[in-house]
Amino acid sequence: MLSVGLGKQAGADTYHAKGLDQLGKYVAEAGEFILNSLNIIMGVAILVNAHEETSRIEILKKQEILQIIIVDTIGTKTIKCCNIR
Structure with a gap:
């Protein structure tokens, strides 16, 4: 959202x-560049479930914004991915 959201359609x-x-x-x-260029002190992550409900x-913290934890459970298999860098 940092790079695409702030960049709008052109971004x-x-x-x-x-x-x-x-x-x-x-x-x-781009997200890292934005975080280092602007006075951002925190972020808010809103997780939405498969029914498009806020879960x-x-x-x-600022240093946590570029980290992401994705947990997707399909049947009995759980996939975890950490850090988008």
């Missing part, structure tokens, strides 16, 4: 033009 177009294989890299780099709200 989204720029990152999508890089290609899907590089999208994560450029979005993470959790987290307050993040």
Whole structure:
């Protein structure tokens, strides 16, 4: 949301033009640049479940904003991914 959200349509177009294989890299780099350039002290993470209902709200310290924990449970298999950098 930092890089695409603050960049509006032009930002989204720029990152999508890089290609899907590089999208994560450029979005993470832009997010880090924004965090280091602006006076951001915290963030709010809103997690939404499969029914599009808010399931959790987290307050993040500045240094936690670029970290993400994704837990997806499919049947008995749990997939965890940490840190988008």
